[in-house]
Amino acid sequence: MKRIGIAGATGLVGETLLRVLESGPHKIEDLRLFASARSAGAKMEFRDREYEVREVNPDGFHGLDVAFFCLEADLAKKLVPLVADHCVVIDKSSEFRLRSDVPLVVPEVNPGALKSHMNIVANPNCTTIPLVVAVNPLHREFGLREIWLASYQSVSGAGRAAVEQLQYEAEFVTLRQKPDSKGSPLGPQIADNVIPHIADFDSHGHTGEEAKTIRESTKILGLPELKVNSTCVRVPVSVGHALAVTCRFSRPVKVKDAAHVLKRAPGIVLRTGKEYATPVDCRGNDSVFVSRVRQGAGTDELSMWVVADNLRKGAATNAVQIAELLES
Ligand SMILES: NC(=O)c1ccc[n+]([C@@H]2O[C@H](COP(=O)([O-])OP(=O)(O)OC[C@H]3O[C@@H](n4cnc5c(N)ncnc54)[C@H](OP(=O)(O)O)[C@@H]3O)[C@@H](O)[C@H]2O)c1
Known part of the structure; x- marks a missing residue:
């Protein structure tokens, strides 16, 4: 190179x-x-x-x-x-x-x-990358059947103009004034707000970003039949995407066994117990941070919190x- x-x-x-x-x-x-x-x-x-x-x-x-x-x-x-x-x-x-x-x-x-x-x-998309880095090692060990994803995506995911828009709106909000969000690359006001709408809606009510996370992750994982449920949300954070992920596997999974797998997986920094990572922690870092790994509603389900710098690893x-x- x-x-x-x-x-x-x-x-x-x-x-x-x-x-x-x-x-x-x-x-x-x-x-x-x-x-x-x-x-x-x-x-x-x-x-x-x-x-x-x-x-x-x-x-x-x-x-x-x-x-x-x-x-x-x-x-x-x-x-x-x-x-x-x-x-x-x-x-x-x-x-x-x-x-x-x-x-x-x-x-x-x-x-x-x-x-x-x-x-x-x-x-791939900046939300898909941390998602597949985190779930792939678990899939190899326990067989992935279904994913439920809710993303909390920073404004830098929409480019420089979106970061400037957040900075501009935040100044108004600090002064308790209403910012002008007309023509914003993010649609509605983002400062002091969250927006469940990233890219256009399709005829089924999915947004473009949700469709990307679903289709791209099944392609990368080589699992065309995998069920992925995705809700993508823009949040007033400058850099760093966070994902709340729940996975269902083809057999029961214990938290300690999942942690054992994640600890050895490439590209992952695992935080255990009450330690967790936030977008601020991951900025400027090339790893995918996984924390809050816990049992889901069923013995075959696990939930976790995944964070990565969308401009770097994403x-x-x-x-x-x-x-x-x-x-x-
Ligand atoms: N931001 C993320 O987290 C992220 C993650 C994964 C993928 N992506 C994708 O990466 C791409 C770039 O995203 P970004 O966030 O870097 O966007 P950005 O900050 O808005 O930068 C856009 C770049 O495109 C150039 N450009 C715009 N119009 C052009 C034209 N007509 N001819 C040539 N160059 C032109 C701009 O040049 P000027 O400065 O001269 O206008 C600038 O260099 C997008 O496809 C985005 O979806 C972004």
Whole structure:
């Protein structure tokens, strides 16, 4: 991974990707940063050097080993296939995730899926990634039958404009005034509020985010019959997604046996007893934090609390891990 391109380098995920790469062992000889025409000419720092941002253009990726795409799905749809003629593309948008010819990869869970790639690899949704990292080791041991998920998702999951919207609204709320939320990327007011609506509703009443967590997790786990019930909620937190997860298994499971499995599982930090993790604890960290593991309503059910930094393990770190796997 010596020659790297980042499309969407000026966004939250692109910037986080730069920081993840910066602190890693990779000797990067060619780094090309791309964004919209608005950012062309801007400078970004990487390991004490300044790099100029260029307007994204498929020809700009010629000669690279890997391109990280951190753009919205409509742009990815147009540009990723063109860039994939030049190099491997790891795409963070939702555009290619469910395509049967595109592997959707979480390295701790389904690294083998990478073998079939045809120069496009999809990075899953920022809620799906911590979910599958946490449930996969339990599935391997106890056989997963059903998941109930409620997410508490930070505003950074919706990009930089959403973080700015929360900051703006929070100032009004502090002054006991009503903020203007017209045109907010999050829909209704988010400060002092929670919103059970992330992306559009379908005809069954599911939101787009809920559909992603359901379809992506069954694809990654290789369990098309798995039942997943999902409610995704936006909360007024800047970074860090939290998930309340209950799983039903094909046989009875004891909390101590689940803890034994989770403690040894890759990518997981387990907190036991009365210790738990919050979004503040996971910020800047690449692990998935699992805590409050407890018996569910039945002997074959377990509930737990899962937290991860959506910009790192939920996006940038996972993509870098995919690139590292491709190299190995
Ligand atoms: N945020 C998360 O937690 C997260 C997690 C997983 C996946 N994702 C996905 O990752 C992608 C990026 O998300 P983000 O949170 O980084 O968004 P963001 O902060 O809004 O950044 C968007 C990036 O896209 C660029 N862009 C916008 N319009 C463009 C255009 N017409 N041509 C070229 N570049 C353009 C922006 O460049 P300018 O600065 O020049 O406008 C910026 O670099 C999205 O598909 C998102 O769904 C996000």
